[in-house]
Amino acid sequence: MKKTFWLTLTSVTVFALAALVLAALPAQAAGPKEVKIGNILPLSGPSASVGIQNQRAIELATEKINAAGGIKSLGGAKLVNIFTDSKGDPNVGVTAAEQLINTDKVSLVSGAWNSAVTLPSTQVAERYQVPYVVPVSVNDTITERGFKYTFRIAAKDSWWAQDQFKFLDEQKKLTKTTLKTIAFVYENGDWGTGMAKQWDILAKKYGYQVVLNEAYPSTASDLTPVVMKIKTKKPDVILLTSNAADAILLTNTMATMKVKAKAIIGTGGGHADPSFRKNTGKNCEYMFDVVEWETDLGRPQIPSLNAEFKKRYGYDLAGESVDAFASVYVIADAIERAKSADPKKIRDALAVTNLCVGKGKLGIDILSYDCVQFDETGQNKNAGIVLVQFQNVKGNMERVTVYPNKVARKGFKAIFPMP
Amino acid sequence: MDVNVILQAIINGLLTGSYYGLAALGLTLIFGVIKVINFAHGSLLMVGMFACYWVIKLTGWHPYATLLLVVPMLFFFGYAMQGILIKPVLEAQREVREPTEVIIVTTGVWYILDNLALMIFGAEYRVIQTPITGQIFMLGDYIFPKPQLYGFITTAVTSGLLVWFLKFTKMGKSIRAASLDRDAASLMGINQYRVYNIAFGIGAAIAGIVGCVLIPFYYVFPTVGVVFDVKCFIIVVLGGLGSIPGALIGGAIVGLIESIFAQYIASTWTELIVYVVFLAVLFIRPAGLFGEKRDW
Structure with a gap:
């Protein structure tokens, strides 16, 4: 009898306590204390160096946002990053996405740099209806599959080619240069042949005569035959896609x-590699290159941020780390407006993102274009590319931003046609 | 197509082919004598290039003056590699005519050298400005890039000296004897391992010469050998294993194909032509153009 009494009392107490705790929980969690972001990046393997640069940019941006009071609509909730290593391997990337969404219960996923990893891992996020922000992965297809939960900040592959032609067209009119013939010279891998296809379409559109369409092996021990061919065809414009050594x-x-031409334009890659400038010296003077971002852009916040980044990590910001840095601001802004850590609400907020330069968002103020806005496919429709020209600045061969005009380096303009 | 263009393409092909041939020369020599395929040949070339690069960087010498240092360095490097690493395997395989295990040893050396270079120098590409970099010599309308022209002359001089050495010196004769029949040579009082060391040393020294030829116009990086390795093997087999004129002619053939066909088709496809010619030659003359039918 006594035993039953104690047993009843204990169970009642336990239940009452449990009920109390349960009742108290929602009160405590009126706003979540933190919002988890899952990051998939190549932190080991062949693309590790760029993956780690992105990780650092994300950490720095998150730190700045949290220090400035976190997500204000959620009572100052902090952004918390969870980093997983994709090793640049699509299979590992898919597992990572599954784990981040199911086990870590992240509100949103970001990544994955390698297009090959981004393609399948965005599919996972789409299935679970969790938004996936892609700072950089340039493969066109990523935002062309009708996905509702994928948002890309960087420009697509095909836009690089478009900007090369836009630039040529502008210079043609500005300097009254006649540009009729064009030559495509590119490495024979996926990247080069993809670019060449885009060029071919655009050349027709802009009325150029393609006099040479030349793929060469990137590991060639001798490129004299290719150069001979360029020389005999005498093109006005030479478009190049090269890796470091062949560039x-x-x-x-x-x-x-x-070989003389009125314009020689590279497509990032090998031409953007620091060793290119060092090893070609005077030979690269007046050549152009396309790139997503450059440290000399005419944006006042860049020098101080770059100095801070360099002091902490030992190297300059680069186009890709800037996109990663900006992505955290885009994410924070969406959570702010969603007033929730719920993936679906964040997705809806992301879709109507309208973040512009000059609104006190550091991550946006350093971009080469004015606003981040996603179109219905989730692609940032304003993402732009800049053109640089190799110019001799006080005895140093520098990459000088010359296009678009509004972000060109102060006091510099394109020297066109090449002397 | 314009005759001038074709003539210029032939000039380029011959100039390029000459240093391909020179690169293959060391490989064919080592194979001819020791019957060993030296998979580390490209790495020796890389070592030669780095040696030349650093000598120029530190002393500012003319690239061809560095030969005075680089050639002996590579000779001793090859001499030691044969004496220390390959000799024990050869001794263990005394009964075998073609000691295939040595291939594993040379492959190991290849990996070790490439990765050591990667560890010490990093993966970056290095180009050094020399007095002849980017210089050209014009003959009428035809362009002869000086670095390649000097390479052509160097190939001629090197192969001339090598032939003279093998034909007329006592050591040269010993090398030829050992290459014909190492057991018989040993019975005649020739120290076959010493002969091997020297042959290997000469092969490595030639790789060093190629390194110095390349430095004025090519970049150096730890795996630069791989770029030339496959080409060397094709040239050596095309020309005939162990044949000196074979290596030179083979080099010229590959250089000419790359240069001339690239004027008609995309240069990516010239590799295909090289392999088709290679297979055709093997089909018609299995021993290669200048190879002798032997029972190896």
Whole structure:
């Protein structure tokens, strides 16, 4: 009898306590204390160096946002990043996405740099209806599959080619140069042949005569035959897509064989590699290159942020780390407006993002274009690309931003046609 | 197509082919004598390039003056590699005519050298400005890039000296004897391992010469050998294993194909032509153009 009494009393107490705790919980969680962001990046393997740069940019941006009071509509909730290593492997990336969404219960996923990882991992997020922000992965297809939960900040692959032609068109009118013939010279991998296809379409549209369409092996021991061909075709414009070694060899061989053109434009990659400038010296002067971002852009906040980044990590900001940095601001803004850590609400807020330069968002103020806005496919429709020209600035060969005009380096303009 | 263009393409092909041939020369020599395929040949070339690069960087010498240092360095490097690493395997395989295990050893050396270079120098590409970099010599309308022209002359001089050495010196004769039949040579009082060391040293020294030829116009990086490795193997087999004229002619053929066909088709496809010619030659003359039918 006594035993039953104690047993009843204990169970009642336990239940009452449990009920109390349960009742108290929602009160405590009126706003979540933190919002979890799952990041998938190549932190080891061949693309590790760029993956780690992105990670650091994300950490720095998150730190700045949290220090400034976190998400104000959620009572100052902090952003918390969970980083998982994709090793640049699509399979690992898919597992990482599953784990972040199911186990870590993140509100949103970000990543994955390698297009090959981004493609399948965004599929996972789409299935679970969790928004996936892609700072950089340039493959066109990523935002062309009708996905509702994928948002990309960087420009697509095909936009690089478009900007090359837009730039040529502008210069043609501005300097009254006649540009009729064009040559495509590119490495014979996926990237080069993809670019060449875009060029071919655009050349027709802009009325150029394609006199040379030349794929070469990136590991070539001698590019003189290719250069000879360029020389005999005498194109007005030469468009290049090269990796580091071949960009150097091609440029130096063109100088030796005295190849002249009115404009030579690279497509990032090898031409953007620091070793290119070092190893071609005077031979690269007046060549153009396309890139998503450059440290000399005419944005006043860049120098101080770059100095802070460099002091902490030992190297300059680069286009890709800037996109990663900006992505955290885009994410924070969406959560702020969603007033919730719920993935679906964040997705709806992301879709109507309208973040512009000059509104006190550091991550946006350093971009080369004015506003981040996503179109119905989730692509940032304003994402732009800048053109740089290799110019001799006080004895140093520098990459000088010359296009678009509003972000061009102060006091510099394109020297066109190439002397 | 314009005759001038074709003539210029032939000039380029011959100039390029000459240093391909020179690169293959060391490989063919080592194979001819020791019957060993030296998979580390490209790495020796890389070592030669780095040696030349650093000598120029530190002393500012003319690239061809660095030969005075680089050639002996690579000779001793090759001599030691044969004496220390390969000799024990050869001794263990005394009964075998073609000691295939040595291939594993040379492959190991290849990996170790490439990765050591990667560890010490990093993966970056290095180009050094020399007095002949980017210089050209004009003959009428035809362009002869000086670095390649000097390479052509160097190939001629090197192969001339090598032939003279093998034909007329005592050591050269010993090398040829050992290459014909190492057991018989040993019976005649030739120290076959010493002969091997020297042959290997000469092969490595030639790789060093190629390194110095390349430095004025090519970039150096730890895996630069791989770029030339496959080409060397094709040239050596095309020309005939162990044949000196074979290596030179083979080099010229590959250089000419790359240069001339690239004027008609995309240069990506010239590799295809090289392999088709390679297979055709093997089909018609399995021993290669200058190879002798032997029972190896």
